[in-house]
Amino acid sequence: MIKQKKSESSIAKIIFSGIQPSGNLNIGNYIGAISQWVEMQKDYDCIFSIVDYHAITVKQNPEILRKRIIEVTKIYLAAGIDPQKSIIFQQSTVPAHTELAWILNCYGTHIADLNKMTQFKDKTGDNKESASVGLYDYPVLMASDILLYGTDVVPVGEDQKQHVELTRDIARRFNGEFGPAFKVPTAVVRKEGARIMSLLDPTKKMSKSDDNQNNCISLLDSPENARKKIMRAVTDSGSDVVYDVENKPALANLLTIYAQLGIRQVNRLERDYAGKGYGDFKKDLADVVVKFLENFQAKYNAISDDEVLEILESGRQRAENIASKKLEEVRKLIGVR
Ligand code: ATP
Numbered sequence: 001m002i003k004q005k006k007s008e009s010s011i012a013k014i015i016f017s018g019i020q021p022s023g024n025l026n027i028g029n030y031i032g033a034i035s036q037w038v039e040m041q042k043d044y045d046c047i048f049s050i051v052d053y054h055a056i057t058v059k060q061n062p063e064i065l066r067k068r069i070i071e072v073t074k075i076y077l078a079a080g081i082d083p084q085k086s087i088i089f090q091q092s093t094v095p096a097h098t099e100l101a102w103i104l105n106c107y108g109t110h111i112a113d114l115n116k117m118t119q120f121k122d123k124t125g126d127n128k129e130s131a132s133v134g135l136y137d138y139p140v141l142m143a144s145d146i147l148l149y150g151t152d153v154v155p156v157g158e159d160q161k162q163h164v165e166l167t168r169d170i171a172r173r174f175n176g177e178f179g180p181a182f183k184v185p186t187a188v189v190r191k192e193g194a195r196i197m198s199l200l201d202p203t204k205k206m207s208k209s210d211d212n213q214n215n216c217i218s219l220l221d222s223p224e225n226a227r228k229k230i231m232r233a234v235t236d237s238g239s240d241v242v243y244d245v246e247n248k249p250a251l252a253n254l255l256t257i258y259a260q261l262g263i264r265q266v267n268r269l270e271r272d273y274a275g276k277g278y279g280d281f282k283k284d285l286a287d288v289v290v291k292f293l294e295n296f297q298a299k300y301n302a303i304s305d306d307e308v309l310e311i312l313e314s315g316r317q318r319a320e321n322i323a324s325k326k327l328e329e330v331r332k333l334i335g336v337r
């Protein structure tokens with residue numbers, strides 16, 4: 001029997017994911033999200049967005065934001081997202097996202113849902129009253145991103161699972177009221193590397209919007225700066241290189257980074273470093289990180305801005321084509337058409 005190509009099959013599953021152009025993307029974003037997207041392209045129809053309207057839920061400098069949209073696109077491309085196969089587009093260029101978000105604000109989302117969102121609580125702390133309404137409503141825009149495309153699977157880091165759960169609730173509620181308009185998506189989180197921790201505090205997530213950039217290795221850090229950050233990363237008491245999240249959380253995090261970027265399993269690393277100390281381990285990890293960054297940045301630097309603009313325009317057209325149909329169906333269901 002002739003094997004059906006994925007694009008000709010009617011059952012190819014759909015993937016949607018996105019990253020905010022809100023800071024310098026780091027190896028946490030790469031390991032937790034982008035690297036699994038690259039693998040998934042083989043088996044799924046993929047849509048990857050640069051979610052700029054999510055980024056403005058906190059203040060952004062317009063000049064920097066404009067630059068970062070191009071930068072994040074280049075990062076997707078350098079990591080191996082193939083624009084011939086997958087759709088790459090900028091969220092704000094497809095207005096269906098914000099329009100559906102409004103409809104879902106009215107149908108499907110309860111205030112009690114948003115009050116449970118831990119990301120909002122973590123990001124605002126004691127300053128909830130002065131946070132933007134957009135930051136509070138952020139998960140509804142994310143639900144609309146996902147639901148517009150009939151998404152089956154949403155590959156994300158650990159911190160985004162709750163938002164995908166909410167998306168499922170919203171879809172079910174809407175479908176319950178108006179009929180089966182939306183597919184109910186599932187979050188997929190990597191088994192290892194779904195939550196890369198800060199280099200200076202292993203109880204905190206490595207975050208691109210952290211004020212202290214020594215917490216993370218940016219994908220565009222100079223290799224030498226990255227080396228320094230690894231050598232300065234905190235370790236735990238003791239000296240044995242063993243994976244023990246409870247008692248050695250900092251080392252466990254470094255082992256995960258090594259395993260993911262160096263493509264060597266953690267238990268193999270434990271064997272390789274038996275009898276050696278943290279110093280040797282960190283030196284080798286720094287080499288792995290430097291090699292990874294050099295390779296990644298060579299690809300990144302070879303991509304021109306013009307190429308990016310062309311890819312985003314073609315992605316916009318393909319995304320718009322899918323999203324506008326779903327939105328029109330929803331408008332009819334709720335009675336505004
Ligand atoms: P910020 O920290 O600025 O709020 P972020 O670094 O979480 O943002 P996002 O754009 O919100 O970046 O996330 C992009 C993707 O990267 C998401 O799928 C998210 O789960 C994943 N991700 C972010 N940080 C990490 C991390 N430290 N480890 C693993 N995955 C991560």
Ligand code: LTN
Pocket residue numbers: 016017018019020051054141142145146154155156160163
């Ligand atoms: N909130 C996500 C970014 C994001 C997203 C999405 C991820 C916006 N829309 C749709 C997956 C699917 C984050 O990572 N902070």
